[in-house]
């Protein structure tokens with residue numbers, strides 16, 4: 440008997456993603472999904488703002504538990520959708536904006552002055568003008584920015600609300616390099632010499648410090664926070680007032696259900712690179728490893744998809760760090776009357792999006808490998824690391840109910856760009872049956888950086904539509920989806 444059914448790839452030796460009930464609710468409704476494809480085309484990004492709410496609550500619970508004044512600014516660079524910004528604003532949290540359009544759109548969506556910060560890496564005059572007109576806090580990265588913001592504020596007859604981005608924190612006797620921000624070691628001299636009445640920068644109203652560390656280290660974040668608190672203590676004695684420290688983003692998330700699967704994949708990958716087993720990646724791609732003199736060398740260059748400590752626990756550990764005097768950072772922040780701010784991107788849209796694409800063709804290459812061509816391209820689901828390592832799901836229109844041993848097939852999903860490397864997942868995926876033309880492949884948990892960050896319009900392909908899913912009841916219909924552009 441054949442039936443419309445969905446199935447996860449790699450039932451054995453896979454990387455099983457953590458999923459949410461809403462994702463299964465959709466995959467259980469093939470007619471509705473096919474309707475959406477008919478109306479909007481392929482691929483489709485589905486956004487679920489309610490998931491942002493759930494993540495937001497968990498962070499706020501940590502602030503409550505540690506009794507700190509905490510505020511969240513959703514780093515919208517993780518996903519371009521307006522729906523998440525609207526949800527963040529409705530939930531009374533803020534938004535971290537990194538470009539003129541991110542800033543102006545967030546303001547248009549109704550953000551108040553305390554609900555936006557501007558952290559753009561390149562700040563243009565028109566962008567700063569918008570920020571100053573709307574009394575948005577600007578994170579200053581360098582002295583040219585100080586100069587420009589001060590001049591604009593003077594011309595506009597306002598004081599610019601600013602925070603200074605710091606970097607170069609010393610951790611375990613080594614300085615943490617960053618191209619961003621002022622060097623923390625010389626910042627005391629900088630601000631005391633240049634900022635304030637009768638100094639070069641008279642129109643900067645200093646409100647806080649900001650940092651965003653590369654990587655995902657908890658102790659590094661705790662240490663940087665402590666160094667900021669110490670610097671603020673010194674500067675308070677020199678007449679500066681600080682209201683907050685913003686520790687940026689980089690809060691790890693956990694994508695995978697099983698630690699043993701995660702460890703096992705590493706083992707399998709190395710075995711396959713040594714050619715001791717069949718390839719587990721397309722044409723033996725090493726994902727950071729390579730084979731040299733029969734030995735696997737290098738380091739896996741993927742996001743750490745499995746993390747025991749993640750999300751709210753990650754935040755709690757950063758803030759619970761105890762100084763040598765036995766005080767926690769949470770206590771020190773309170774003592775100095777400082778608000779702690781975070782700018783989570785990926786971790787706030789965890790579980791909040793999926794990407795679906797239609798199967799267009801199936802073929803076997805000269806090596807006999809099955810390639811399943813999808814109506815999407817590599818830019819529409821691209822990781823900044825070596826691969827997106829979550830098993831996809833396939834929504835079959837006609838799947839044999841009885842699992843037939845000989846129907847199982849190993850495939851790679853290929854995309855529409857003219858590049859040999861447009862292989863949507865580098866990992867080989869074992870499926871219960873070869874997908875048919877028109878079946879749907881579902882990539883889960885793609886909202887954070889995967890669906891939008893690298894998308895391009897090469898070959899004049901349209902960008903993927905983004906549909907916001909807000910179910911009114913368990914019985915869903917196509918009316919539960921609206922285009923993000925229409926928000």
Ligand SMILES: Cc1ncc(COP(=O)(O)O)c(C=O)c1O
Pocket residue numbers: 514517535558651687688689690782783784785786
């Ligand atoms: C300044 C700043 N804040 C916040 C973020 C968000 O980081 P994440 O998505 O890892 O939480 C970034 C990411 O690059 C950033 O540069």
